[in-house]
Amino acid sequence: MQVLQEYKCPSCGGAIAFDSNIQKMKCPYCDTEFEMESLLALDEELKKQLPDDLEWNSKAGGEWAEGETDGMVVYGCKSCGGEIVGDANTAATSCPFCDNPVVIMGQFKGALKPDYVIPFKLDKRTAKESLYKHLKGKRLLPKVFKDQNHIDEIKGIYVPFWLFDADADVSIRYRGTRVMAWSDQNYNYTKTSFYSIIREGDIGFEKVPVDGSTKMDDDLMESIEPFNFNEAVDFQTAYLAGYLADKYDVTEMESIDRANQRIKRSTEEAFRSTVRGFATVIPEHTSIQLKNGKAKYALYPVWILNTTWKGKKYTFAMNGQTGKFVGNLPMDWGAYWKWFSLYTFIFSPIIYFIAKMIV
Amino acid sequence: MKDKKYIKVFILFLMVFLLFPSTILGDTIPEERQLPRLVDNAELLTDEEFDNLLAKLDEVSERQNFDIVIATVNTLGGLSPTEFADDFFDYNGYGMGKDHDGIILLLSMEERDWAISTHGFGINAFTDSGQRHMMDSVLDYLSDGNYYDGFNTYIEFSDDYITQAREDKPYDNNNLPKAPLSPVWIPISIGGGMIIAFIITAIMKGQLKSVRMKRAATGYIRDQSMNLRRKRDLYLYSSVTRTPRPKNNSPSGGSSIHRSSSGRSHGGSSGKF
Numbered sequence: 213m214q215v216l217q218e219y220k221c222p223s224c225g226g227a228i229a230f231d232s233n234i235q236k237m238k239c240p241y242c243d244t245e246f247e248m249e250s251l252l253a254l255d256e257e258l259k260k261q262l263p264d265d266l267e268w269n270s271k272a273g274g275e276w277a278e279g280e281t282d283g284m285v286v287y288g289c290k291s292c293g294g295e296i297v298g299d300a301n302t303a304a305t306s307c308p309f310c311d312n313p314v315v316i317m318g319q320f321k322g323a324l325k326p327d328y329v330i331p332f333k334l335d336k337r338t339a340k341e342s343l344y345k346h347l348k349g350k351r352l353l354p355k356v357f358k359d360q361n362h363i364d365e366i367k368g369i370y371v372p373f374w375l376f377d378a379d380a381d382v383s384i385r386y387r388g389t390r391v392m393a394w395s396d397q398n399y400n401y402t403k404t405s406f407y408s409i410i411r412e413g414d415i416g417f418e419k420v421p422v423d424g425s426t427k428m429d430d431d432l433m434e435s436i437e438p439f440n441f442n443e444a445v446d447f448q449t450a451y452l453a454g455y456l457a458d459k460y461d462v463t464e465m466e467s468i469d470r471a472n473q474r475i476k477r478s479t480e481e482a483f484r485s486t487v488r489g490f491a492t493v494i495p496e497h498t499s500i501q502l503k504n505g506k507a508k509y510a511l512y513p514v515w516i517l518n519t520t521w522k523g524k525k526y527t528f529a530m531n532g533q534t535g536k537f538v539g540n541l542p543m544d545w546g547a548y549w550k551w552f553s554l555y556t557f558i559f560s561p562i563i564y565f566i567a568k569m570i571v
Numbered sequence: 572m573k574d575k576k577y578i579k580v581f582i583l584f585l586m587v588f589l590l591f592p593s594t595i596l597g598d599t600i601p602e603e604r605q606l607p608r609l610v611d612n613a614e615l616l617t618d619e620e621f622d623n624l625l626a627k628l629d630e631v632s633e634r635q636n637f638d639i640v641i642a643t644v645n646t647l648g649g650l651s652p653t654e655f656a657d658d659f660f661d662y663n664g665y666g667m668g669k670d671h672d673g674i675i676l677l678l679s680m681e682e683r684d685w686a687i688s689t690h691g692f693g694i695n696a697f698t699d700s701g702q703r704h705m706m707d708s709v710l711d712y713l714s715d716g717n718y719y720d721g722f723n724t725y726i727e728f729s730d731d732y733i734t735q736a737r738e739d740k741p742y743d744n745n746n747l748p749k750a751p752l753s754p755v756w757i758p759i760s761i762g763g764g765m766i767i768a769f770i771i772t773a774i775m776k777g778q779l780k781s782v783r784m785k786r787a788a789t790g791y792i793r794d795q796s797m798n799l800r801r802k803r804d805l806y807l808y809s810s811v812t813r814t815p816r817p818k819n820n821s822p823s824g825g826s827s828i829h830r831s832s833s834g835r836s837h838g839g840s841s842g843k844f
Contacts, residue, residue, distance in 0.1 A: 346781075352778070404811075434785040438791075475788050477787040541780075551771070552772050556765045563760040563767075567756050
């Protein structure tokens with residue numbers, strides 16, 4: 213049964229993984245490098261071998277409470293026979309015993325096969341360095357956070373995204389005013405002219421991403437946008453080797469609302485920018501029809517770093533392609549009041565002095 | 572105070588010929604100052620206040636080589652306050668130096684009139700705006716009947732105005748002396764400082780937060796995909812409102828000059844207190 217996929221090195225038999233630095237598969241044991249293209253053919257062959265039904269074991273022992281093991285799946289490692297425990301959405305992981313990267317092929321069967329993948333370009337070391345850069349220059353960050361802070365976990369994850377293409381058919385009517393002012397000897401005149409402003413047209417959007425995994429916070433995923441889709445390639449499971457991957461658990465239909473929201477707002481802004489030369493503009497009627505909606509399924513590379521400080525968990529995310537690094541940080545209130553007092557102390561006399569000069 | 576009595580008698584006498592200056596006094600302007608720099612004919616000051624003010628007037632006048640004079644009378648004898656002040660200044664021989672530089676502040680209690688008359692360098696030093704600015708402060712005291720403080724303020728202002736006119740250009744409507752800043756500005760400044768501090772620390776706080784939802788999908792608009800089929804700016808109607816213009820009556824600056832009965836040029840101003 214071909215449930216798990218390991219990519220074995222043809223020359224030494226070791227498990228090989230994708231190397232983001234050389235953008236190729238590389239054997240960690242004998243340093244042999246493999247072109248992705250050659251693996252594509254192999255990949256196709258392997259898929260043909262895939263059985264129609266997925267065999268898995270749910271080891272629900274008597275001591276497990278009802279529902280506790282729901283969504284838990286156990287696979288047997290192809291290299292060492294150890295048990296790999298994943299959840300129902302795990303698509304790529306590594307064996308906890310022999311650390312060999314494995315890809316769970318069944319997660320990419322049929323309609324579940326992603327259309328595109330953006331391979332990792334940045335490695336774990338870059339992610340670590342980015343974290344330290346992220347902590348630098350933030351004066352309200354507690355000083356001890358940097359020292360006491362250690363990375364609990366760092367993982368490269370291919371996050372499932374839905375990419376929406378859509379054309380928006382737009383008809384918007386605004387109410388606008390123009391104001392003219394002039395004066396003669398005795399009076400100031402203000403003339404307010406009212407206009408009805410009509411804009412109709414269309415605008416296209418492509419590859420608007422929506423996070424398709426409930427495990428990833430939506431705001432965290434939107435914060436590391438944008439991904440450069442030009443570097444996306446057709447999906448191959450080989451890219452996943454060495455990383456973690458999940459299949460989507462938010463459906464296309466569930467994701468479309470978020471995409472629509474963003475598309476609608478951008479459309480409004482784009483058409484609003486064609487209304488110029490008015491003092492005030494208020495939309496009176498807006499009609500946006502989305503057409504030709506298409507969704508694609510893609511895996512985007514994300515480094516996730518978890519740290520704990522004072523019992524609280526902090527999650528950081530780095531765009532595995534562009535290196536954009538985000539994550540909220542704790543604040544040192546003592547430092548806050550110190551800076552607040554200092555600036556008050558500096559600016560109050562300055563204001564007083566300026567007032568003295570001009571009043 | 573013997574001196575004062577003598578002065579009063581003199582003033583009474585003076586009043587008579589001030590009513591008919593040309594007939595009694597002719598047009599003679601004495602070369603020497605005939606009276607002290609403080610003449611309190613209306614008896615508004617106590618003896619102690621009188622001595623203090625006179626000492627101060629003498630000190631400042633001698634130091635500045637510029638006569639600063641205060642006169643109070645009960646009646647103007649039919650003259651306008653300005654005419655009375657001009658004549659009082661001229662025919663009592665006030666003014667120092669060859670141009671008879673000086674200023675007089677006259678109070679008449681009959682109709683509660685005040686008048687300022689300047690002469691010589693005083694015309695330059697005390698511009699119309701400068702006088703208005705000075706009297707704004709002085710009148711606060713005079714209207715309350717606090718003559719001593721009012722006169723003191725007048726002396727201090729005059730001292731400052733003369734110094735300013737000698738060293739730089741005289742105070743005028745675009746460079747009036749600064750009034751001391753009201754203490755209201757202390758809490759305002761602290762409040763303003765706190766607002767600025769709050770803004771700066773809010774920016775520093777903002778650095779700690781980098782996770783937020785995207786507003787829109789602006790980066791995902793397909794290149795050149797925007798197509799405006801219809802674009803109309805339809806004029807509906809308009810309305811006109813008019814408001815009266817604030818009258819622009821800010822003075823042009825400088826000092827206005829008039830001619831007194833003696834034929835000499837004076838600057839000055841007058842009003843009620």
